[in-house]
Amino acid sequence: MEGAGSREYRKGLWTVEEDRILMDYVKVHGKGKWNRAAKVAGLKRGGKSCRLRWMNYLSPSVKRGAFSEEEDDLIIRLHKLLGNRWSLIAGRIPGRTDNQVKNHWNTHLSIKLGVKKGKSKISSSKFSKKIEASFNTKLSSNERLIPSNKTETELQNVIEDSHEKEIEITSTHEPILTSDCYENFWLFNDDSYLFTPSLMELLDESLESFMA
DNA sequence: AAATCACGCAACCGCAGTGAT
DNA sequence: TATCACTGCGGTTGCGTGATT
Structure with a gap:
């Protein structure tokens, strides 16, 4: 159960440093297993948060800017x-x-x-x-x-x-x-x-x- | 200049589906 | 078959920022 137990998760906007850590992790290990990714990378974030951050922001396939x-x-x-x-x-x-x-x-x-x-x-x-x-x-x-x-x-x-x-x-x-x-x-x-x-x-x- | 308002967007939450064991 | 971990989805919240008063 995510969020349960003694592990505490950070919430709110991601910092540049957190982004960098997650990016580095994905470069080495690839996508997926986000819960483990958070632990291994040392991020105080839940797996869902890591996945969302990657999918919606960090992934190179994400296009930024105004909609045409x-x-x-x-x-x-x-x-x-x-x-x-x-x-x-x-x-x-x-x-x-x-x-x-x-x-x-x-x-x-x-x-x-x-x-x-x-x-x-x-x-x-x-x-x-x-x-x-x-x-x-x-x-x-x-x-x-x-x-x-x-x-x-x-x-x-x-x-x-x-x-x-x-x-x-x-x-x-x-x-x-x-x-x-x-x-x-x-x-x-x-x-x-x-x-x-x-x-x-x-x-x-x-x-x-x-x-x- | 300070306070308030409105808007846009990032992120969270809860739930359902899926695959592994 | 049951259970659990994980992923994916849609709804919603709340923060940051620019505009307005």
Whole structure:
């Protein structure tokens, strides 16, 4: 039982020194076994705290900084269908964690869309008419528009397929990535990525036929 | 300049699922 | 089969900081 017994755990924000210790530990031993990691590394933190710190902050795959419009768009689309399944949504957005997506939704997107107050303020022309229309009819953040004759697994497969198709398409293109702009570039196997119009279109097409 | 407010985000909590023994 | 350790998830809290009064 974590927290029980004589062992006392530090709480609150991580210090630079704690970060360094955890980073060093992961470099040598790899991820996992966080409870043991905390003890072996000499951190006065629980395993869960170590795991969270690594996953949400220290991991080199975590992307920092503001969310792009494309990311916002994708989150909104996926949330519309998946509800508060933050890990699933985050899994479709390279470099973003479930915590980041959840926080971003709660502090920006839900307000922007007027979900909590029951009114939509969607203004972006990027939304497909059908997705926007159906979103406006369902105000609760927990409601999803999965047809009664479909399963969530089928829905996830649709999203997976769209992503697969996207990768297929982008693999045939040359990169047009710029260092300071996330717009209009493609997805690759290295750390760089992008949201292309084709991904959005594929997702819309797939979801529309799924919902039909 | 000090006090208060509001916002954004990191971190915590409780629970469920999974795998090893 | 039961138990335990561990991981992962979503909801929530509370701290830090900038804006406002």
